[in-house]
Amino acid sequence: LRLTLGDQLRIGDDTFKIRGVITSEPDRTIRAFTLGPRVMISQKGLESTGLIQPGSLIRHAYRLRLADREQVDSFKEQVQRAFPEAGWQLRSWREAAPRVRFFLDRMNLNLTLLGLCSLLVGGLGVSGAVRGYLGSKVTHIATMKCLGASGQLVMTAYLLQIMLLGAMAAICGLTAGAATPFLIKQLTGSLLPIPIVPAVHPQVLLKSALFGLLIALIFSLKPLGVAGNVSPAILFRGYAGFPGQNPGPKIWIAISLATITLGSLAVLTSSDRRLALWFIAGALATFALFRLATQILLRLSSRLPRPSNPSLRLGLGNLYRRGSAAGNALFSLGLGLTTLVIVVSIQANLNDMVTQTVPKEAPAFFFLDLQTHQVEQFEQIARSQPGVSKVERYPTLRGRIVAIDGVPVEQAQISPDVKWAVRGDRFLSYAGEIPPETEIVAGNWWPTDYSGPAKVSITADIAKGFGVSVGDSLTVNILGREVTAEISSLRRVDWSTLDLNFAILFAPGTLENAPQTHIASLHLPAENQEQAFRSITGTFPNLSTISTREVLKNVTRALERIGTAFQGMAAIALISGFLVLAGAVSADQHRRIHDAVIFKVCGATRGNIIASFTAEFLLIGLAAGIISALIGSLASYGITEGLLKIDYQMHPTLIGLTLLTGITLTLFLGLLGTWKALGQKPAVYLRID
Structure with missing residues (x-):
């Protein structure tokens, strides 16, 4: 408008002096789209414009501050009971921005999922670390047994050590976690539209400590139970490897009780209890599936024909021979990779949701209030502009839905997520041709020259919320006249393109x-x-013109920040997951070093030994990768479609890279653990054992 401070601006019947320019508003962060420029004037000034007349389309918004936030829900219920037919839209401070709330809810769900996945992966790390630690203490345990120590005493002694270490780790973790919000404020506080006030929350820290200690207890009980059953006779066998026997029914009962306690704590303290329940059920099902798959694969490997290649034959034999740790490695590696596949798949789908929200080719302008006699001239001028690629135009009317298949809207059963459609007037239009970016999901589109009884096409989500389908009717009040039309088709519309549609x-x-x-x-x-x-x-000063460039710039900036947060959380989970996987594989290094020494005594070269171990790790990794890809993809599909309510898209390349990275890292670190032993003379280890 080429205006500056001090200029005059006429609005309706009155003239106003421009006293300021709005550069930003806190509540603009919760409004992705606003029709028309923003003008702030006093209530008295608004009345002087003459714009408020009987029949004027105007929306009133009231903001109330209650003394107690806990009274918000009860206040909403009182207003709805007192004015059941008012058609008002009541939102609490938690619901002020539905679209932004949509992203924040998904971020909250993603945080919860990452937290639960981190618990699972951390448990695998605890199990591997405890098994490796106790494996190096087998001779000590056998010596204690020879001196009269019972299995219960052995378990208690090492359990106290492990829980003490767990408590120390929890203190370090709580300190780092409590300090993180303060660090984030220093690094990114200026990027947020409102200030954040970090604080230390003792209840949250206590809950986190309980989670950590319970995970340490659950995943260390099985190796502790096995350690308690170590036989003193191991001292007389020359090599004391960690036994692979069953820990006994008492240990399984203790594990079950601790797991129930952990699950109950997760459900009761979770912000989304339904998600926590589904995750627990999925984790237990995944445990059972992998345990079953591990047993099946080990049995199948024992019945495969022996390869002619010696290294491959040794690697295959290591999978099923007595005392083999392949079962533990396959189980831990498979569960860890499954968790990583789930995290990566969910993250990729959330990124898709964020990027697809902002259209790549949005209209540059929207023009409102174009009069019928101006249409021809407008289209001529618009299409003559340099660089124009598309011009869209639709007639618009305002109408209010008054009946759904003959039932007044006051009596109809309408889903809460589409009640907005019956609150006040809605924009309507008519068209002979189907709009672009539209898919007919039920019924048929009418001919372009249709001239029969009134028909209407509505979006599929509204039809589902109304409980209607093709053949039912919709009654709309347009300027006092009720029009009843048959629903001829249901459409699925891609609103993210910002193309004109209704x-x-x-x-x-x-x-x-x-x-x-x-x-x-x-x-x-x-x-x-x-x-x-x-x-x-x-040419058309009466038009209300909306530029989408600034709107999309603000939306893009906000979504990029949300996407960065998603990626940061996923990166932390992936890095910790890879480290835990490496620890799970290295837990049995003592046994592999012993095997390497025996191979060298029998004349095997370093290359032969490395080749056999590589074959063993590759076979384990390949089996774990295939099963992880299947189970992880199915789990991520259920989470994205069922819990996050977003369309699932499979990312095979990303899943493949995740599996390849995890398998390669575990292979490298697994072989690295035996490299030092391979470089020394066997006599060093023979004297020890």
């Missing part, structure tokens, strides 16, 4: 003679937008 579209032949205006959109490059804006608004 939730309710009538067939031709019904609304053409009703008073109406038009809405249009214009697609053209950024370098031509200013010229087009001046040309069109100069």
